[in-house]
Amino acid sequence: MIHRSYMLVAVIVSMVLTADVMARPWSPQTDETTSPTTDSSLDGTASPTPAQPKPNAPTATEIAGWIEDLDADAFATRVRATRLLVRSGADAITPLTEQLPTFGREGVTRGAYILRQIAISSKEEQHRQAAVTALETLATSTLPTASRTAVSVLNDIYELWFKQAQLRLRQSGAIFTTTQILTTKNTRESYPSILFGGQWHGTIEDLALIQRVTNRPHRPTNEQY
Template sequence: MTPCRTLSLLGCLIWGGIMVAPVAHGDEPADGSPTKQPPTSAQITSWIDQLDSDKFLLRENATQKLIGAQQAAIGPLADAVRTGSLEKAFRCIHVLRAFAIGDDIETEIEASAKLALIAATENDRVGAYAGDVLKRIEPIQRERAIRVLSGLGVKFTSYAPMQGFQGLDEGPGIWITNDYTGSAKELHYLQHLDFIEDVQIENDKITADWFAEIAKMPSVHLMTIKDGPVDIEMLRELEPLFLKLNWLRLYYLDLKSSPAAMLEKMTSLHHVEMFGIVIDGKELFQDPQQQERIRSALPGITTTDGLKFRSGGFLGVRGSADGNRPPCVVQSVDQDTGAYKAGLRGGDTVIEVNGTKVEGFMHLIELLKDKKAGDKVKMIAVRGTETKELDITLGKWQLREIY
């Protein structure tokens, strides 16, 4: 029989001819009587023995009771796969499958691990079937992960490069900001997001456990970490991603020790930005020795554009594609930035900053890279025939925008 998957009006899942009810805490058993005591080991063993009974209703009843037993049944079910008939093995796998797509995280983790073990160790139809089940539940786990994480405040984004703002890779991503109301426990669902390439983090409550969960994501190759109580020990939890990362942005972190040894392991990096970073009490931008140590740890990055150090002042404008030539024409200005609030707009030509003539857009960036968030700059810009004198307060670099 070809396995099929539908959801009936009664909320039961039909899979390969076996009716499996979804896992839900607090549900009553199939016979409608209230749950009073957790099942004993003897009861679980008895139900497993009934899975290959010659009576269909007995098999179905045992299946539903095992689902009601929840986490207590996982170990015995996995062990029973190797004993008895093919019918019993398949029904054990289906009950484990129900746990793997349920709403309890611990139960899902354990059941998924058991299914993976069965798929890896059983070199027969049972192992192949367990592997097939794992593949088939991936979309279900992914959809549930999106639903749960979105409900907890994780933002899902997609990016496209903007004209004049070079160096942005395309790819779907997520933001984990202070809007996130969950804990490290719920971040377990991140590992089901195999389509996510970019993770951006700006959260005051972040812990090492958060990074440990993020490190399980299968397809991440871009990472931005901004603000928050982040130190080197926490960043080391990301080690499973080290060889995958192509882009790394570290903004406004107070690190107690050098990240050089950690960066040395990230051999696939081709772009690193370190803005507003403090290492052992000293600003990185003002520490040439520490900068050189970091450069030496990243021999694969050979251009100055690939490794950037700045004090962290953010103007919030984009310029022409040929930024090395005059004039310095502003193409767009991000809203909610000091530049926008001061009156700078797209189409303006910047001619002077803090008394220095601006030769081009890249020169403007160079003039500002030693400025910190909160610093004030005086700018002269031309709009048509009108000259404007602007007092701008620089902000912090932002997470990549949602397009």
């Protein structure tokens, strides 16, 4: 659903924004924009580790063991488990979601970090969405630490997706601006807008990114482009 304070001003044929187009998967350009809140110390790497398929996928038993290790006493064990679970990708989402509410603060933080890495690095849209859904579930937890951590990570993901989509749309010729509208109360209100004109040279897939820009649950108040 597009945020009510958004107004799209587009000089393009409306049929390009069909449900089929909006549903097409999009792989985030993680090399163009990085998140300021990435904590590489959690998995001992200098940069986010993409969730990539491995020749020998880990077993459910191995994944369960790594999840338990997120709360281990030894720091090196926790770091190793974090790294291995990030590499496990989508296979780790369900068991991790089930276990996270039982962990202490560091275990929850590491679990949320793993889900974040899957959400921003996976090449599969369904895996990215599954990781976000898991975080949304964690955000409803009655445990304050788990809830706050999940909300913080979700905000981070949404903001990163927004910046990636905005950058790609701008590179394709879209203009981000602010439009003033005269309201029924005879006052003018400003709305963030996206203009598509003669300078637009993007593709239908690029247009699908509009949902990343407009569908931000925690968009800053009075945002200006």
